[in-house]
Each structure stands twice: as C-alpha cells, then as structure tokens.
Amino acid sequence: MSNVEVKPAELRCAPGAQVPGIEVLAPRDVPLGGPRAMTVRRTLPQRSRTLIGAWCFADHYGPDDVSMTGGMDVAPHPHTGLQTVSWLFSGEIEHRDSLGTHAYVRPGELNLMTGGRGISHSEVSTGRTTVLHGVQLWVALPAEHRLTDPDFRHHVPRPVEHGGAGVSVFLGTLAGVTSPVPTFTPLLGAEIVLAPGATVTLTVDPAFEHGLLVDQGPVRLAGTLLHPAELGYACPGRDTLTLTNESDTPARTVLLGGTPFEEEIVMWWNFVGRSHADIAEAREEWMAGDRFGEVHGYDGDRLPAPELPTVALKPRGRVR
Template structure:
C-alpha cells in the first residue's frame, strides 16, 4: 500500500520516550486520505501525538465500499524501503504484483506480507471482475536496523491459526497470541490479530504486559475495556495489561495491534522508512532514476512519481516524555 499524498510530510518516530508505561484509553480519530482513483481511506497511524504502536507505524482502514460499477482499488507501482506491508481484507480481493515477479490475489482473512528490506516496488488493484464490496486494512511494520537491508520477499498465507472463546474468534495475522503463532515472518516482538465478536459476546483476551497495544474497529458495535470504539477509529491502550475486556453490542470486527515499544529512532517519508535524511534522499533519487527498486510487470498504467522532498532537514528523533 502506498502513501499517495502529493505533499508528503515526514514523520519522526520511534524511541521509548512517548510510550505509555501503564494502561490508558486514548481514542484516535482518523484522517481521511484519497487513495488511487476511487478509494478513500481512514488513516489512523501516523496520528497526531501517536506515531507508532510497537513496530506498527502505518495503519489505513478502508470500506466497506460498493465498487460493483467502479474500478475499485487501483494503486500504481510504487517503492518501499525499510518496512513490511500487511494486507488484510474482510471483503473483496486485491491483486498484488511486485518487482520480484510475485502475482497473488489476496482474499478475505488471508495474509499478504511483503518485506521490502533494502528495496522493492509493487502495485495493488481490484481484479477484473471483482466482488461488489471492498473492505480492509493496510498496515506497515518498521524493520529494525539489523534487518532493514535484508533481501526483499513476499509471503501469502491463506491458513492462519486462531484462538477461540465463547463468542470470540481471534485469527493471528502476525506474531503470537495466547500460544498461537502466525507463519508470517517477523523481525521484532509483535502481534496482529483479527477479532470476530458475536453479538452480545463478552470475552477477556490475554495480553503481554511488556507490549503496547491498540485496537482498530473494522465493523459493528464493540466496547474495548469499556470504551465504545466506532468503525474506522482506533483505541490506544498503552502497556502493562495482562488481559483486555471486550464486549459486542452487535456482531463486530476488530484488529488488535501490539508489540514491544520500538526503541530505534526513525524518519518515515512517503513510502520509505529510514534513519536519516540521506537514507530518504538516496531512496527517492533511486526511484526517480529507475534504479534499485526493480520493475513491476503487468500493471496497466504508469508507475507513481515520488513527491518533492520538504524544504526542511529530516532528522530522526525519539518520542519526548
């Protein structure tokens, strides 16, 4: 998934200074962003005052959109650096192509995981023909310094483990939860899980007190630790929790995101996660000159040009207490 904003603003993030060491209930409202020709997303991370949750550094929620008579998602080839992309759907399909030659249709409750490492490019589109509705989330995970220059690769996992309780099914997308572990490759202690709650269900989800957590509402009426969380919003929960109370007023879908607070200081600009101004400048130059990121074959259209760099020096910094 690309950040398609033409006036891309740098995000300075990472470090432990702004991590809340105790449980909190901080409701994050989305910012609406146009994505491609016909898709509008609700951007939850980075957010004003909250840039990361563990290694999760970018969260977009979109849909459900009726695209029966539209082209749906159309995101032209674009680059990524220093991160993993996670594609997660509740409705519809997304056709993924990348510069490694991968060609994969991702369907609901299947994991599409792309590790950019030192450089990769990809496109995403609704296939032709496609389902009537499109609903999902696109997320990024920052790679730690030891792995940010790794070989790029793409993984698709249609069969994911689940944790169940009365009225609750928690599908483990990434990392581990209550003894169940996703087959997706991870590089930091992390968890991502899809929570399906039946109407009237009440459950307590076990958590790791060393992780910080947030919950994204995908659909329905749900209460997270007593707080109503509407679809398209996200509740930041801080650290220090051993369990999370959940209650559903209707059938509801949530995403649990968490991980150890990310210690390293980052610069995130456009579709790149780096450590310095030089990292970002070199990546942008390489993309614009057709170097380093490879080529995506088969997409019907031109690739995305990079926006202009802002007239400020991009310096990494931690979160200040």
C-alpha cells in the first residue's frame, strides 16, 4: 500500500530505550484518497515509537463497505529499502508489480513484496469484495540488504490451535510453527484469534520486542487492556506473553515482533533510506527515471510523488 498523504512526515527513526510494562499506542486516522476515501488507522510510525523490531509501518483498515467508499484503488507507486506485508481479514485485493507479478491478496494469505533497490506496484480491491478489512505492514531492510533485488513471495500459513486461540504464523516462529518465508532480520508476524473469554500464554523470544495490534476486542496483554485499533508494545526481556479476550465474542489480533533494529532510518512517502539524499534521489528517479520499472495492466496513471519538504531533516520519534 502507498502512503498517499499529500505532505508525508519525514522521519529519522532510531531504536528506543526499553519501556517497562505495556506501552499503549493509539492510532491516527489517515484518508487514502479523495472525498469517498477509505480511512486507515495508523499506529506506526508515531512520535512515541517508530519501530518494533524492523516493523516500521502499520496501517489497519476496515471493516470497510466498498459500496460506500469505493474500496481500495492505489495507482502504481514506488518502494525502496523496505518490504510490504499484506494481510487481509476479509475482501480481496489485486496486486500488480514491475516484476510482472499478478497476484491476489486474500484472507489468511501472506503477500510479501521486497522493494530493495526499487520496485513499483498497484493495489485494487476486486469486484468480488463487499467488505474490505485487513492490515498493511512495512519492514525496514538492514543497510547490507536495503539495495537487494526486488522480490515477491506468497504463502498460505496453516492455522493451529493453541489453548483457546487459533494462530496463523505468516513470518517467524510461534506456537510451534515456523513460516518458510525468509526475512532479512529476525521477525515475527502472526494472526491470533481468541475464543470468547479465553486466556492464552505464548512462549516468545526474549530478545524480541513485540507489538500486539487489536482488530476485534478488547484484549488484555500482560495485564494491560487494549481496545480495537490500539497497539500494545512490550519491550525485550519477556519469554512469555499472556493474552486475554475480555469479550463474549471472538477477539482477533496481529502480533508483531523482532529484535530491536539498531540502525537509524529515514522514512518519507514510500521510501526508506539512510539520509535525506537517499530519499531525494529515489523521488527524482521515480518522477523521471526507470529505476522502478513499469506496472502493466493498471487502468490509469501512476501516482506522482509529493514535493519534498524544504526544511532540513530533523530527528523525530526517538524514545528516551
């Protein structure tokens, strides 16, 4: 998914200090497009925290009645220095990219696209979609791999039962299941659906920091209550996480994790770099060059890049 904000914030992101307990990150609403736009709820990045492991961007959207909003129609746009992770709860999205990939994002199926040195793609909800609902996530690539070859992977995880929860692991390892999809840094990504009133304790890597995004809830994470669309952050050092569904209906969450990302990154629009110069170069080449290839099959023009800020880059989002 593109960050289609007209004036996207330019961020320098750094690993933060450990915060005791569970830190609750509230989302902010971001409209994707014009007056009938679908609105997403963004929990990463924000001023209080910009990274959870290498996870650097999290949009949560829906349930969205596409007859009212028009659904998702994101024209071809570029990415560098990151991976996009698409995960749906309902609906269907058609994906086309400059590698020639033509694929569909469907509920319970992982689509992972590596931008690396440069890729472009489009995303359009299909005519089979009545309600669109899911998450779009980005992963920052470490310096040694940030200019890697672009790539696309598709994986359908097998859900497993763990206590009172159904767990679908799309990246990393959890509940005895390991995803076969390789990552450039240690990562965890899983959908967890808790039965009404259920409590489940999950064994996790103590070297990881974790974020629990609540889709349906409320859900209590390690004693802290999280409401729908909130993300609970747990610092490294925990070898278990306990989740409790506080409702009398099923609760759905997405658990993200990874080792703290020990590099500063600059994020702007759809690019991840290491400096303002990296971002400016990527923008210029998207507007004038062929670095990002072409997306065939999309009916419309590609998405122009916003104007770069005129002010010098300033560090933001550091946690002390």
